[in-house]
Amino acid sequence: MVASDSDRLFAGSIPQLYDQYMVPLIFEPYAIDLAARVVALQPSRVLEIAAGTGVVTRRMADSLAPDVQIVATDLNQAMLDRATEVGTSRPVEWRQADAMQLPFPDEEFDLVVCQFGAMFFPDKAKAFSEAKRVLRSGGTFIFNVWDTIEQNEFADIVTTVLREMFPADPPRFMARVPHGYYNIDAISAHLIDGGFTGRPTFVTLAARSQAVSPSIPAIAYCQGTVLRSEIETRDPSRLLEATDAAALAIAKRFGNVAVDGKIQAHVITVKR
Numbered sequence: 001m002v003a004s005d006s007d008r009l010f011a012g013s014i015p016q017l018y019d020q021y022m023v024p025l026i027f028e029p030y031a032i033d034l035a036a037r038v039v040a041l042q043p044s045r046v047l048e049i050a051a052g053t054g055v056v057t058r059r060m061a062d063s064l065a066p067d068v069q070i071v072a073t074d075l076n077q078a079m080l081d082r083a084t085e086v087g088t089s090r091p092v093e094w095r096q097a098d099a100m101q102l103p104f105p106d107e108e109f110d111l112v113v114c115q116f117g118a119m120f121f122p123d124k125a126k127a128f129s130e131a132k133r134v135l136r137s138g139g140t141f142i143f144n145v146w147d148t149i150e151q152n153e154f155a156d157i158v159t160t161v162l163r164e165m166f167p168a169d170p171p172r173f174m175a176r177v178p179h180g181y182y183n184i185d186a187i188s189a190h191l192i193d194g195g196f197t198g199r200p201t202f203v204t205l206a207a208r209s210q211a212v213s214p215s216i217p218a219i220a221y222c223q224g225t226v227l228r229s230e231i232e233t234r235d236p237s238r239l240l241e242a243t244d245a246a247a248l249a250i251a252k253r254f255g256n257v258a259v260d261g262k263i264q265a266h267v268i269t270v271k272r
Helices: 014-040 055-063 077-086 124-134 153-165 184-193 215-223 227-234 236-254
Strands: 045-048 069-074 093-096 109-115 135-146 201-211 259-271
Touching (some): 014 055, 014 077, 014 109, 014 135, 014 201, 014 215, 014 259, 045 055, 055 069, 069 077, 077 093, 124 135, 124 184, 153 215, 153 227, 153 259, 184 259, 201 215, 215 227, 215 236, 215 259, 236 259
Parallel strands (some): 045 109, 069 093, 109 135
Antiparallel strands (some): 135 259, 201 259
8 A cells, every 4th residue: 555645644643642642552571672683683773763752762872882873764844843842761873764765875774674665655666765775784674564454353343443433535544554554475576676686584473462441542542643634634523533432442342440451563674
């Protein structure tokens, strides 16, 4: 699937809600994993693309040696503003940048990392070619993408609820973009088109998405992602109704108190 400009627009209250709700709900477990993989490679200069509000950045700042340089970028300045507001345990260079046109010289970094950003690149081969260009010889590109929406229970439930609410034109952002780039063969082909000649490794990693109540994932998905814009485009007066309906459906499946759903992603590593 190809993401449109509107699919990449994290603005308004979305960055704050995204960081408050989505990050602990689904991104934190994979940030811990990805940062550990980065640390194991012992890089000296790291570039993060599509850093969002900085969940992986914060983990790397905590875990990497103090002399390792970290440059974190994102297309959306509003997301970076939130990241800098939250802060990191040591200095990080934050830069607004498009992953398809990185403002860095060739062979500037020995590791490029990207958490759940590749799905949003309109031209994935171009973005991968930019990652390769800024990597030094022998450097590593490591990134992750979500598996199918059926393997990610809260996202699947919310998408089903919205299909029932808006049958003529259901909001499909979650299935179309975050969970629309899971095919290993397609990812491998895009890496080859981007100039990577090394054989990529794929690890499919399941985790748990946990919250203290069903309302947390409902708010996270309906109000803390671009799904909010899709709902409001159809009927701005129904955002709270959609959120409540999602919470009710999650409660019906997982209970009225603490909820625990499956999430699953692919982690991809490839050498330059």
